[in-house]
Amino acid sequence: MNILALGIAVCLSIFIGLFWIHHCAYNRNLSSTVVKATNTNAEMGSTISVEPDDFADVGAYQFPLWMSAIVLIFSLSIYASGGHFQGWDKGRVDDSVDYLIAAKITKGREQVQQQPTNEMALMALAQSYAEGGMYADSVDTLSQLIELVGEDAGLLGMQATSMYYRDGRQFLPEARKVIDTALNLQRDELNTRMILATDAYLNGQYAVAIEHWRILQTNQTQSFNRQSINNAIMKAEFKLDEVSR
Known part of the structure; x- marks a missing residue:
């Protein structure tokens, strides 16, 4: 003060x-x-x-x-x-869910309770859980959705991402199994490659991260910001050059 x-x-x-x-x-x-x-x-x-x-x-x-x-x-x-x-100067991170996200979660729960087989409602609720940091709930909701619609590479990628954050930013065997299934269905699936690249980059495995991003660039079925991926690759290449010096 x-x-x-x-x-x-x-x-x-x-x-x-x-x-x-x-x-x-x-x-x-x-x-x-x-x-x-x-x-x-x-x-x-x-x-x-x-x-x-x-x-x-x-x-x-x-x-x-x-x-x-x-x-x-x-x-x-x-x-x-x-x-x-x-x-x-002694502030701490506020772990509470933002009230707007909390409202979305509440609304999503009510809609799912009323329409438990509504695919859009389940998807929206899973995304709201992830936005609010409630990754375990997001994983469970995505499991319900996958059980309803069958195995889908995009949904499995989202589930693997929530598992990664739920487990403290690491890939446990459960998440690895989901990732393998997702990549077998679609080699360049967006969410799966993004989380793999992110984890590799954060752990200093820049070459691995670049490989995941380059595979992602072949994806023509999911929309994403390709320029941001190009920027990420260039940044990882710069980091790789620094390490190799």
Whole structure:
């Protein structure tokens, strides 16, 4: 909190300082203008008399004073109402499911309960579970869907991905079996190759990751961002060159 408060104080000081510098410069320019006007009137014999210090009354500084006070009060109010600001540098990851995803999951569950054989409802629920980090539920829902429609490479790839994250970012025998089945059905299946490439890249196996991505590029039946795959391959090749040096 002390670091945050110091940072806020420094920023406010700089802002207010610049504000006052600008105000003082404006007053000096105004003073110079009034003096010139006074000298001109005197030379021309004008009856108008303007004192150079007529503008420099107390009111000239009331506006910047009030502005400075407003900035300070407004900033401190926001700082104080910002919640648990004492622990700003001790934050932890919020593992709770986002309320929008939670709403989708609730709606999906209700729909599946009402229509347990609805393929679209099961698919949507499985995806919502995965989005919310509820990978075990996603695996179970995909199992129901696969049992309903039969073995499908895309569904098996999605299930293998959820198993991978459910098991702590590793491929246990159950996930390996699902992966083998998916690749036997479709060698370049999107989800399967993506999770295999991702795991290989994260573990420094850049050549393996490149191989999976290149096989994925032959996929003509599933839509995906091919440019992002090309970028991933180039990045992995760069990493591979660094390691081989």
